[in-house]
Amino acid sequence: MALDVLIGLQWGDEGKGKIVDYLSEKYDIIARFQGGPNAGHTIVIDGRSFVLHTIPSGIFREGVVNIIGNGVVIDPITLFKEIDALENIEVPVRDRLLVGQKAHLILPTHRWLDAASEHAKGKQKIGSTLRGIGPTYMDKTGRNGLRVGDIMLPDFDAKYAALKRKHLQLLSMHPPVDFDLEGEEQKWMTAILGLRQLQHVSCEYYLGRALKEGKRILAEGAQGSMLDIDYGTYPYVTSSNTVTAGVCTGLGVAPSSIGEVIGIVKAYTTRVGGGPFPTELHDDMGKFLQDEGHEYGATTGRPRRCGWLDFLQLNYTIMLSGVTQIVLTKLDILNKLETIQAADSYTLETGEIVRELPYCLDAFDITPNYVSYAGWQSDINTIRDWSQMPQATKDYIRAIEKTTNTPVSIVSTGPEREALIIRSSPL
Numbered sequence: 001m002a003l004d005v006l007i008g009l010q011w012g013d014e015g016k017g018k019i020v021d022y023l024s025e026k027y028d029i030i031a032r033f034q035g036g037p038n039a040g041h042t043i044v045i046d047g048r049s050f051v052l053h054t055i056p057s058g059i060f061r062e063g064v065v066n067i068i069g070n071g072v073v074i075d076p077i078t079l080f081k082e083i084d085a086l087e088n089i090e091v092p093v094r095d096r097l098l099v100g101q102k103a104h105l106i107l108p109t110h111r112w113l114d115a116a117s118e119h120a121k122g123k124q125k126i127g128s129t130l131r132g133i134g135p136t137y138m139d140k141t142g143r144n145g146l147r148v149g150d151i152m153l154p155d156f157d158a159k160y161a162a163l164k165r166k167h168l169q170l171l172s173m174h175p176p177v178d179f180d181l182e183g184e185e186q187k188w189m190t191a192i193l194g195l196r197q198l199q200h201v202s203c204e205y206y207l208g209r210a211l212k213e214g215k216r217i218l219a220e221g222a223q224g225s226m227l228d229i230d231y232g233t234y235p236y237v238t239s240s241n242t243v244t245a246g247v248c249t250g251l252g253v254a255p256s257s258i259g260e261v262i263g264i265v266k267a268y269t270t271r272v273g274g275g276p277f278p279t280e281l282h283d284d285m286g287k288f289l290q291d292e293g294h295e296y297g298a299t300t301g302r303p304r305r306c307g308w309l310d311f312l313q314l315n316y317t318i319m320l321s322g323v324t325q326i327v328l329t330k331l332d333i334l335n336k337l338e339t340i341q342a343a344d345s346y347t348l349e350t351g352e353i354v355r356e357l358p359y360c361l362d363a364f365d366i367t368p369n370y371v372s373y374a375g376w377q378s379d380i381n382t383i384r385d386w387s388q389m390p391q392a393t394k395d396y397i398r399a400i401e402k403t404t405n406t407p408v409s410i411v412s413t414g415p416e417r418e419a420l421i422i423r424s425s426p427l
């Protein structure tokens, strides 16, 4: 049996959480493979909204196993906030959740370092979520990190103290930034006691066995492909591989086990934090998309920058991840528009017209060239059947399929779990 992958194809917040929650009914296991509490995945069930940061979005389904994979970085404090909130509404999280032993831990001092590093960058700051992601992955690749498995070993306290010491030395080289280390450390140690009680697994053996047994597995991506550490808009990226390749290292599965690759695409584009965004709209249309789409971060509450769809960007991320189908979300946000635009080439400063993303999106002037599509100017939120869709909506979707050479299997028309049009079976 193959392992399917679900990833965001833009700069994050494409609606991954909603689609994983819907699809999880069809899977035995949902596995997060990278990122950490910088993610905010929103799920709306029976009018109630839940935001998950570390826990996979299959947690609401009975009989589904949810794994926090080895490639994830875990802040025990955030994890237990999520567990407590889910237990409050009687979701039996502990029965459904497994934690990869090789996942790295975010220490309070990682968050402090994140804040100090961003502060020191001044105007060049990344716009990090300040969840300690960058410093934790730095310690991972620097071979200094602490992992979930370490908390069960007798020398854990000594290892923690050594890493904290190293961080305090580093912090002394940065301009001072306020941080309540004592208070945060106390909460962290309490959460570590809780983490010891959760079910730990060797993610690679667990999934290896599951694949042999024919279990259906979905890998849930966080962030978006344009935030990938290698292929995103570096340095304005996150610190993990958000593309399909990250699934293999993040979960310990072979490339040959990958099946469908489901790319989530918002019907327009958003980005939160710093960095280039060629189709960003600084006018009333940008404001319209922000207001109509409630484009405020699920993790930090920051306003998201908004703009049109960008086919150069989409074709790039589809290529990088071998995307086999698209799920198009937030199409309802365009309901009122007379015309919808999407970039299909850029004119560079030299006058050259390109259809591939240049090396750097912010070093030179780039002017996107747009194609216009007629809007449908009607409410599609309650439509559940493709045949009921206005012709203009179908035309816009078909144009996306044609330009990306990728089928759109599901269309999402509202935040609720059931606001979907299934065009073809996603599996």
Ligand code: GDP
Binding pocket: 008, 012, 013, 014, 015, 016, 017, 018, 039, 040, 041, 042, 043, 044, 293, 297, 298, 329, 330, 331, 332, 333, 412, 413, 414, 415
């Ligand atoms: P994620 O990080 O990719 O899971 O996405 P977020 O949860 O950060 O942001 C997506 C936002 O859009 C959330 O508030 C969702 O409830 C909402 N959403 C998802 N799909 C749709 C849709 O089709 N229409 C509308 N109007 N909202 C949606």
Ligand code: IMO
Binding pocket: 008, 011, 012, 013, 014, 038, 039, 040, 041, 126, 127, 128, 129, 130, 131, 133, 134, 221, 222, 223, 224, 227, 236, 237, 238, 239, 272, 273, 274, 298
């Ligand atoms: P989900 O999974 C949108 C952005 C931050 C910042 C950059 C680096 O909800 O789609 P980091 O905290 O990783 O050091 O921040 O990446 N970013 C996201 N933007 N959605 C996310 O996750 C994001 N996770 C990180 O805003 O620009």
Ligand code: MG
Binding pocket: 012, 013, 014, 039, 040, 041, 042, 298, 299
């Ligand atoms: Mg999000």
